[in-house]
Amino acid sequence: MLYKKYNFGKITDHMIKHSTFKAVFAAALLSLSFSLSAEEVPLVGNIYGRNTVSLNGEWNYIVDVQEEGYYDYRMNPMPGGFFINAKPRTPKDLIEYDFDKSPSMTIPSDWNTKDEKLFFYEGTVWFKKSFNFTPKQGRRTLLYFGAVNYEAHVWVNGKKAGYHKGGFTAFNMDVTDLLKDGENFVIVKVDNKRHAEDVPTQIFDWWNYGGITRDVMLVDVSPVYVENYSLKLDRENYSLIHFKANLSKAEKGKIITLSIPELKIEKTFTTAEDGSIEADLSAKPVLWCPENPKLYDVRITLEGESVSDKIGFRSITTSGKKILLNGKQVYLKGISIHDEKPYGGGRANSPEDAAILLGWAKELGCNFVRLAHYPHNEYTVREAEKMGIMVWSEIPVYWTIAWTNPDTYENARCQLRDMIARDQNRANVIIWSIANETPHSPERDTFLGSLATYARTCDDSRLISMAMEVTSASNYHNRLQDNMNKYVDVISFNEYIGWYRDVDDAPKMTWEVPYEKPVIVSEFGGGARFGRHGSKDERWTEEFQENLYIQNTAMLDKIDGLSGTTPWILKDFRSPRRVLPDVQDYYNRKGLVSDDGHKKKAFFIMQKWYESK
Ligand code: GCB
Secondary structure, eight states: OBOSOOOOOOOOHHHHHSHHHHHHHHHHHHHHHOOOOOEEEOOOSOGGGSOEEEOOEEEEEEEETTOTTTBOTTSOBOTTSGGGOOOOSSTTOOOOOOGGGSOEEEESSOHHHHOGGGTTOOSEEEEEEEEEEOOOTTOEEEEEESOEESEEEEEETTEEEEEEEOTTSOEEEEOGGGOOSEEEEEEEEEEOOOOTTSSSOSOOSSOOOOEEOSOEEEEEEOSSOEEEEEEEEOSSOTTEEEEEEEESSOOTTOEEEEEEGGGTEEEEEEOOTTSEEEEEEEOOOOOOBTTBOOOEEEEEEETTEEEEEEEOOOOEEEETTEEEETTEEOOEEEEEEOSBOTTTOSBOOSHHHHHHHHHHHHHHTOSEEEEOSSOOOHHHHHHHHHHTOEEEEEOOOBSSOOTTOHHHHHHHHHHHHHHHHHHTTOTTEEEEEEEESOOOOHHHHHHHHHHHHHHHHHOSSSEEEEEEEOOEEETTEEEOOOGGGGTOSSEEEEOOBTTTBOTTOGGGOEEEOOSSSOEEEEEOOOOBOTTOOOOTTSTBSHHHHHHHHHHHHHHHTTSTTEEEEOOSOSBOEEOTTOOOTTTTTTEEOOOSBOTTSOBOHHHHHHHHHHHTO
């Protein structure tokens, strides 16, 4: 979420008395006396197709448990916080921090697995990176972050550049006026404390990895640039492509050229009053599908400056209880995944991580992955697209959200907007999911109903879903009932028969989904420690999990309209809620693959079932 203004708070006598404050006061006033400011701007589409310089690499960091780098001893924000990167000017000066003498961490990463003292840490860490920069006449520079968990305050050369909330969405700000010729520095205050009104809220079953977890870049753009664009195949007419683009400013009469050489498209368009264009193009693209994940080279040019992309064309619709890809019924052979490195935990953040995780999914027989429970890193989505794997992408509206808080809604809406803005051209993304396992109430219905409606206004070319729960079951009959049924295209629900519920009872279960819509079982599964063996009745053994999968898959075959499955989960993942010694050790053990990459017996049950689909 981008906020326009930063409140520096009042400078009080107490601050003046405070020694650290005194030493940096002059420098702070100096930094405030410039009227230069950064402009927070909407997310640029297709960051990897832009002209960028990476700021990844070593960043110095300071762990700030009590946020003394930000608040004074009366808890007022200080004008001269750590962000001014003060240095003593005379030997007498008292400055009680020094970024350059502090340890460094490789960015992108999470601090929990980079510094063992920070394994459980939830709080503030300051990061600083110095870099050389040569301003270019008539150009603008954006500072882009792939993700910072959870809250980020950003300064460039001591001046505020922006603020962002939400740990899994990308954001950028125009920092042109804050940069100078020569050495520059960027400082980010990252805070991953959990709060009841946040999205996600205070409790969630995954590790709250803190830090600058995805790529950081400077982006070189012209004063007016193509901010974002979309190319989408018509849902019904596969010879029609809808093209939209918008400029960073509402400028009329600018010429945008679209070129897709393989489709013999080379066309120019003139922007309307609001700086946008919208056009329909005739073409006969080879359609993207798992068997042939065809992507076309695309170039969009404005006044000599191009953005390059690779885009696939496909249609995803439903008909009754069927999901149709390019008009043909498809069964979504899926698996749920967390955005965690394949080996040992930590946030995933590279094409290599994505290739391993998705490689396991492929081996399992998948054509689909549920990227739970928040937008994953962009490499994963792009890698999946190349591999022919369809994607369900989700925002972290998870469990007990503060449904009546307007700020919470706004936060969720912005995360949804930015998830879509980043991935709207990925042919493999077929489902936007707006929530997971939320408790029923009128307030929740209002919140989620508005989110679903909003998602459709952002993108009408994909399906909307959410992971629901079965709330009524008697005599082994499970009936799904959820007021959200009318808002979604696909009815998805999580069931844990054999783990949280009804061990051994899967064969007796019957299911009723009373809506004329396709059904995805978005979660089922159970835990096992790799290498632990015993009878199928002994929890945590591979045999117990194997049997659970045998029973569940047989049961699933009886669900009317079942169009997909994403068992929970590909790989064991870190969670602070999973404390059982020798078994969990802070890992959720429901993975089909262990945290060190070994396949458990249940993997092969699922693999066999998918072979039969
Ligand atoms: C669920 C949640 C998922 C948990 C899983 C579990 O229903 O959606 O986030 O990790 O159950 O293992 O309990």
